[in-house]
Amino acid sequence: MRNPLTLTINGEQHDLLIEPHWTLLHVLRGQIGLAGSKENCLEAECGVCTVLLDGKAVNSCILLASLCAGRSIVTIEGLGDPEHLHPLQAAFVKHGAVQCGYCIPGMILTAKSYLDEHPDRMPSRDEIREAISGTLCRCTGYQKIIDAIAAVAAERAGKGAQEDAP
Amino acid sequence: MSFQVHHPQSVADAIALSQQFGDAGRFIAGGTDLVIQINRKRQTPAHLIDLNRLDELAGIAQTPDGFAIGALATHKAVERHPPFQDALRGLVEAARVVGGHQVRNIATVGGNIANASPAADVVVPLLALDARVSLVGPRGARTLALGDFLLGPGRTAREAGELIDCIHIARLPQRSATAFLKAGRRKAMEISVVCVAARLTLDDEGRCAAASLALGAVGATAMRAGEAEKALVGRVPDDAALRDAAQAAAAACNPISDVRASARYRRLLVEALVPRALRICVTRIREGRT
Numbered sequence: 001m002r003n004p005l006t007l008t009i010n011g012e013q014h015d016l017l018i019e020p021h022w023t024l025l026h027v028l029r030g031q032i033g034l035a036g037s038k039e040n041c042l043e044a045e046c047g048v049c050t051v052l053l054d055g056k057a058v059n060s061c062i063l064l065a066s067l068c069a070g071r072s073i074v075t076i077e078g079l080g081d082p083e084h085l086h087p088l089q090a091a092f093v094k095h096g097a098v099q100c101g102y103c104i105p106g107m108i109l110t111a112k113s114y115l116d117e118h119p120d121r122m123p124s125r126d127e128i129r130e131a132i133s134g135t136l137c138r139c140t141g142y143q144k145i146i147d148a149i150a151a152v153a154a155e156r157a158g159k160g161a162q163e164d165a166p
Numbered sequence: 167m168s169f170q171v172h173h174p175q176s177v178a179d180a181i182a183l184s185q186q187f188g189d190a191g192r193f194i195a196g197g198t199d200l201v202i203q204i205n206r207k208r209q210t211p212a213h214l215i216d217l218n219r220l221d222e223l224a225g226i227a228q229t230p231d232g233f234a235i236g237a238l239a240t241h242k243a244v245e246r247h248p249p250f251q252d253a254l255r256g257l258v259e260a261a262r263v264v265g266g267h268q269v270r271n272i273a274t275v276g277g278n279i280a281n282a283s284p285a286a287d288v289v290v291p292l293l294a295l296d297a298r299v300s301l302v303g304p305r306g307a308r309t310l311a312l313g314d315f316l317l318g319p320g321r322t323a324r325e326a327g328e329l330i331d332c333i334h335i336a337r338l339p340q341r342s343a344t345a346f347l348k349a350g351r352r353k354a355m356e357i358s359v360v361c362v363a364a365r366l367t368l369d370d371e372g373r374c375a376a377a378s379l380a381l382g383a384v385g386a387t388a389m390r391a392g393e394a395e396k397a398l399v400g401r402v403p404d405d406a407a408l409r410d411a412a413q414a415a416a417a418a419c420n421p422i423s424d425v426r427a428s429a430r431y432r433r434l435l436v437e438a439l440v441p442r443a444l445r446i447c448v449t450r451i452r453e454g455r456t
Contacts, residue, residue, distance in 0.1 A: 003171075020168075020169055020170055020171045020214075021168065021169060021204075023201070042205065043202050043205075044198060044202070044265065044266075044268065044269055045355065047266060047268060050268055053271075053272070056242070056271040056272075057267055057268045057271055058268050058271050058272045059198075059268045059269065059272075062197060062198055062201040062202055062205075063197065063201070063272070064171065064194070064197055064201060064214075066171045066173070066216070067171075067194070067197065067216055067218055069173075110266075110267060110268065113267065113271070114267060117246075130353075130354060131267060133266050133267075133353070133354030133355055134265060134266015134267055134268045134269065134354070134355055135266065135268075
């Protein structure tokens with residue numbers, strides 16, 4: 001039996017009828033048509049389903065949609081658009097951080113959540129690595145992804161990008 | 167897969183729903199474990215009782231003698247809580263190795279305890295801190311030691327209708343420190359092969375006034391190594407004392423061989439990690455990070 005549920009996604013209210021077992025990822029992709037959040041492991045191991053819940057990165061693949069009523073959900077579609085890229089999106093483009101692209105929506109939202117959590121300081125590359133440890137990329141080897149995140153972090157911290165220690 | 171989700175607005179309503187559904191009902195907070203277990207068909211609850219609207223279970227509060235960690239406090243909240251960054255650092259170290267940021271942002275301490283996984287990370291420093299679990303249920307409230315709450319893998323002393331309200335920990339005396347170490351196959355996103363939490367208080371002569379050691383993933387529940395603690399109290403924590411504690415802890419634990427490691431390897435890890443955790447405590451006390 002479907003139940004009514006109102007979700008706030010990218011600032012817009014959506015009145016939905018959902019099955020109790022539907023996850024947020026299922027609703028985003030199947031009901032709303034927002035396919036930027038990807039589907040893969042479905043066990044919170046890979047991070048490609050990452051969205052922001054009240055500003056914090058969460059795995060939408062194991063989050064029951066009905067637990068999200070009254071909370072703010074942001075997906076990659078809500079972060080920027082081709083004319084107005086979010087600084088992280090622009091940095092990923094500039095640094096060539098994208099190969100197949102499947103992990104990138106989750107990667108960018110994971111990075112945004114982490115940088116928002118640490119607004120006043122420049123994280124080390126090791127800290128950035130740890131920050132994205134819940135989001136797997138099987139193409140890039142992570143170097144350029146970390147370059148891109150470090151560049152945005154440096155811009156926020158108001159100083160030059162840190163070089164990787166040898 | 168078919169279940170109903172209920173969203174009680176008060177603790178009393180949540181308890182009533184749990185009583186009504188009995189074994190067919192399960193509380194859900196972050197759901198980072200439960201939803202996976204349901205998807206794997208290892209759990210088949212007919213009713214999920216959503217605790218997320220119960221604000222009284224959220225947050226970390228100061229109490230006259232320490233802290234009350236609300237059952238809904240997330241691992242990230244523990245990791246980032248400013249008063250936990252010094253003497254209670256071991257708690258922060260355990261909270262920050264659970265899953266990735268996405269899991270820590272939503273997985274709760276209450277859920278981690280209620281799940282009673284023998285490899286639960288945050289349970290181990292809480293045990294070393296003599297944490298007490300406050301429960302509320304149909305017959306009122308009660309508080310019991312975390313060690314008495316955990317009965318076995320997936321088994322707790324929680325009675326029908328009861329839910330975890332908060333976890334109490336006492337503020338540590340001067341010249342105290344904690345540390346947490348975890349061995350896994352990789353650094354992040356890993357279930358512990360072994361984890362160790364130490365709590366140490368030194369007296370003015372530099373002898374161990376109090377010592378506490380808790381071990382994870384080497385028994386049916388997280389466990390205290392009482393003989394190892396006794397080997398330390400009253401002694402200067404020198405190499406000989408730490409070796410005695412390490413051997414006592416290795417002898418006391420009861421690991422199994424499984425897909426992650428052999429029992430023998432786990433015992434060796436306990437023997438290696440116990441002195442390492444204690445040395446970190448000594449260093450922290452000497453550096454005044456207490």
